[in-house]
Amino acid sequence: MSFTAYFFLTLIHHFKGERSISGIYHLLKGKKSAQTIQDSVLFNVQPFFQSLEVITRQDLNKMCNECEQSNLIQSVGDGHFRLTLSGLAYMNEAGEHFQLPSGLAYFHHSSTAKRFWKRLKLTVQTMSNLIRDEGRFLPVTNDKEPLEWTKRFLKKAKLDRQELAAQLLNELQNSLQTRPNIEADIFVLQLSGYKQTGLTLMQASELLNIDYYEAAVLMTSCLRAVSQEINDGKDNYPLLSRFLEKSDSKGLTASTHKTLTFIKKGLTIQQIAQYRRLKESTIEDHLVEIAMYMEDFDINTFVSREVYHRVKTVLEQQSIKRLKPIRDIAGSDISYFQIRLVMAKESVGKHD
Amino acid sequence: MIDTILKETFGYERFREGQREVIEDVLKGYDVFAMLPTGSGKSLCYILPGYVLDGLVLIVSPLLSLMEDQVQQIRMLGEKKVAALNSFLTPQEKDDVLNSIRFLRFLFVSPEMLQNNLLINRLSMLKLSLFVIDEAHCISQWGHEFRPDYLKLAQIREAVGKPPCLALTATANPKVRQDILNYLDFKDDRQHIYSVDRKNISLFVDKLANVEEKIKRTIKIISSQPSPGIIYCSTRDWTERLANQIRMKTDLHVAYYHGGLSSDDRLAIQYQFLNDQLDIICCTNAFGMGINKPNVRLVLHFHYPKHMNAYIQEIGRAGRDGLPSAAVTLYTDEDDLLPQALIEKEYPDQPMLLRILNRMEATGAKAGTKGCFSIMMEEGASETAARFLTYQLTKVFPEEHKSEELFSKIDQTIKLRKQKKISELYEVKRWLATTDCRREAYLNSFQEKLSDKVPCCCDACGCLLDDFVKVDPVIKETQRIGWQVRLRKLLGLDKIDHE
Known part of the structure; x- marks a missing residue:
């Protein structure tokens, strides 16, 4: 029994045969499509969203085949699967050995956590070199955003190098202290510093003797939980809280970003669609994406408080998994677009 | 003066063979053709003049991965006025580079980018101090990795104000050299030709019955030979399989590297290797371009390369510090199938x-x-x-x-x-099968003669792999210490123990 199998079976269980293996794949990868985001809310699997970005389709299919051959899952056609009775028993038994890492629950930090990690890796490496008076070293990433950010961060810092490093160390220790040792180990093994290059996640999993995918999920958990910890106690983490800051509306696709600038100028959906020669439904998709990724995005223009409340009430009844029945109950005066917006908002706003 | 710059900017005491001669001619404003062996510090020949001459040094570089490394290498000198233009950049990033072009000292471009009129336009308004063609053998139909985009270079050079030109390559036979000079329209040029021979690298070839034997032999060699070492495989899959075998059967620190890894993982593995954290790296030919690690002791070809030029390039990553090093090629009859199929495709x-x-x-x-x-x-x-x-x-x-x-x-x-x-491909196969001196044979394929015999030459000359004494590895262990200790070491409160 492996953690990965447990993880996989749990997802099959949640989806109850209503979504295909592809749906699971997109969920784990964190595909930014309206469909995937919607599914994560409908099936109550938000913690899994973008929880295993390193998974390959090949491996997922392999896992699926193995489970099918061991009669743990059965096909209900067209790439859809359900747990068998023995699969259910197996999953429950496995649940006694494994549990889902607790940090996954802070899924609303998913993109923040990634940003945090890239900046942190680079800043730790830089500080580790600077305090030893080494100004020349090869940065651990070539990505522009973290490089620029780290430069600005160091420039703005008021402390001297030694103090800054000591403070960073202190805050990192405190935040990692809140996590299980295995998560902290995976986290720290990947950090680079003076004359020492961090391990890749694969290498860290080998050194710690755990499955690669398990390590990946633990890392996701650790990053999200640490982001949450820092966010909750900004006063305790004056340095690290800056690593969470947005560099304006990152994570949106370029096209969505354009739509956002028009919305900010006060244009309506129809006007934007006309101007950009796109379908209105495309613009609506953009808005759902924006609502998902920008916590401070106000959807009042599109959904009144009253409508929001009605949809939310229906959403909380877990049994409903499709847009149409939701609309049937909530009221036919409500558009699908409005329902999707509420779902997107709910998926960010829900804190545990 | 150039000695002062060498010391102050680059931290070197003296030039390596050929560098001074090339640089002096470049500074005099000649068109220069230079053939310097792999690992001899070719890039210094245009970087140093960048600090003497007034204006932008434009470097045309054919390989994207190489370009990144070259830029990084210059940044390591503390130089910020360097950028690269290639098809990997987003339109926004391209704009950023184009807009800052007049503040740059070094600009790397891919040959395709030079077909861009906007770029040519911008360049023609600037003062270019030097027009560098890296890997110049790509110009020649007879060279390896022939790039048709290179054929217009003379025209482009004209369009940007005809600055002096420096053509660099590691390997080019006389036919290729003539082609390069013609295409670049060189007149009154200076040529500096140095032998491709790397005297401190001993050559070995071993034929084995099947792939299992080959794996066994590989493991035996790396267990008894000095490290660090590079093992070249022809496919991604093999790099992973071989690394796993080595991990299971030895205590060596091994990693694999290929184009399928994420870019951050590729960087991490590459830096681990540079930083003496790995004994062995199993890789495809995606690894090694622009990597300057002085103490590589062994290059092992688990699959033989597609042409002798690749062979020379790849073994040239060994022994850049001038100390004795070994190049081993292992092959079986089965190995002949793959390269032929690849060519067909x-x-x-x-x-x-x-x-x-x-x-x-x-x-x-x-x-x-x-x-x-x-x-x-x-x-x-x-x-x-x-x-x-x-x-x-x-x-x-x-x-x-x-x-x-x-x-x-x-x-x-x-x-x-x-x-x-x-x-x-047949040239490589003939070379593998030869019973005569391997060094003489590979020099012949570049129309060179062996000038003087080296003491530990090749298996055919009686040199033994066992003569290479296993020395204590320099490898720094990643130990299983708790995260708290590791973190304190990184951020300074504890001493780092491997110093």
Whole structure:
């Protein structure tokens, strides 16, 4: 029994045969499509969203085949699967050995956590070199955003190098202290510093003797939980809280970003669609994406408080998994677009 | 003066063979052709003049991965006025570079980017101090990795104000050299030719019965030979399989590297290797370009390369510190199948070519369009084959519209190209099978003569792999210490113990 199998079976269980293996794949990868985001809310699997970005389709299919051959899952056609009775028993038994890492629950930090990690890796490496008076070293990433950010961060810092490093160390220790040792180990093994290059996640999993995918999920958990910890106690983490800051509306696709600038100028959906020669439904998709990724995005223009409340009430009844029945109950005066917006908002706003 | 710059900017006490001669001629304003062996510090020949001459040094560099490394290398000198323009950049990033172009000291560009009029326009308004062609053998039809985009370089150089030109390569036989000079329109030029021979690298070839034997032999060699070492495989899959075998059967620190890893993982593995955290790296030929690690003791070819040029490049990553090092090639008869199949896949076969041309005529699809490209792929062409064909249709025979004519012309080109590649492959095979001195044989393939015999030459000359004494490894262990301790070490409160 492996953690990965447990993880996989749990997802099959949640989806109850209503979504295909592809749906699971997109969920784990964190595909930014309206469909995937919607599914994560409908099936109550938000913690899994973008929880295993390193998974390959090949491996997922392999896992699926193995489970099918061991009669743990059965096909209900067209790439859809359900747990068998023995699969259910197996999953429950496995649940006694494994549990889902607790940090996954802070899924609303998913993109923040990634940003945090890239900046942190680079800043730790830089500080580790600077305090030893080494100004020349090869940065651990070539990505522009973290490089620029780290430069600005160091420039703005008021402390001297030694103090800054000591403070960073202190805050990192405190935040990692809140996590299980295995998560902290995976986290720290990947950090680079003076004359020492961090391990890749694969290498860290080998050194710690755990499955690669398990390590990946633990890392996701650790990053999200640490982001949450820092966010909750900004006063305790004056340095690290800056690593969470947005560099304006990152994570949106370029096209969505354009739509956002028009919305900010006060244009309506129809006007934007006309101007950009796109379908209105495309613009609506953009808005759902924006609502998902920008916590401070106000959807009042599109959904009144009253409508929001009605949809939310229906959403909380877990049994409903499709847009149409939701609309049937909530009221036919409500558009699908409005329902999707509420779902997107709910998926960010829900804190545990 | 250049000695002062060498010391102050680069931290070196003296030049390596050839560098001073090339740099002095560059500074005098000559067009210079320089052939310096791999690992001899070619890039210094244009970086140093950048600090003497007034204006921008433009470097045309054919390989994207190499370009990144070159930029990084210059940044390591503390130089910020360096940038690269290539197709990997987003439009925004390209704009950023174009807008800052007049503040730069060094600009790397890919040959495709030089077809961009906006860039040429910007460049023509600046003062260029030097026009550098890296890997100049790509200009020649007879060179390896021939790049048609290189053929317009003389024209482009004219358009940007005809600055002095420096053409650099590690390997070029006399035929290739003449081609380069012609295409670049060199007159009154200076040539500096140094031997491709790397005297401190001993050469070994071992033929084995099958792949299992080959794995066993590999493990035996790396267990008894000095490290660090690089093992070249021909596929991604093999790098992973071999690394796993080595991990299971030895205590060595091993990692694999190939183009399928994420870019951050590739960087991490590369830095671990540079930083003496790995004994062995199993990799495809994606690894090693621009990597400057002085103490590589062993380069082992688990699969033999496609041509002698690649062989020279790859073994040239050993022994850059001048100390004795070994290059070992292992092969079995089975190894002959893959490279031939790969060459076949690079071109459309006759029926496929015919189908594609017919469909293009029937549908009126224009070469170079997306639609036309997908027709090619639908008819079963590999991506390389489709790119080749697109190039032939748009650049080589743009005036030819009759299908039959096109077919026979392109078919002829394909035949010639394949012939050339296969003959290069046979050259490698002949070299593997030779019982004469291997050094003499490889120098012959570059039309060079062996000048003086080295003491530990090759297996055919009686040199033994066992003569290389295993020394204590320099490898720094990543130990299983708790995260708290590791973190304190990184951020300074604890001493780092491997110093």
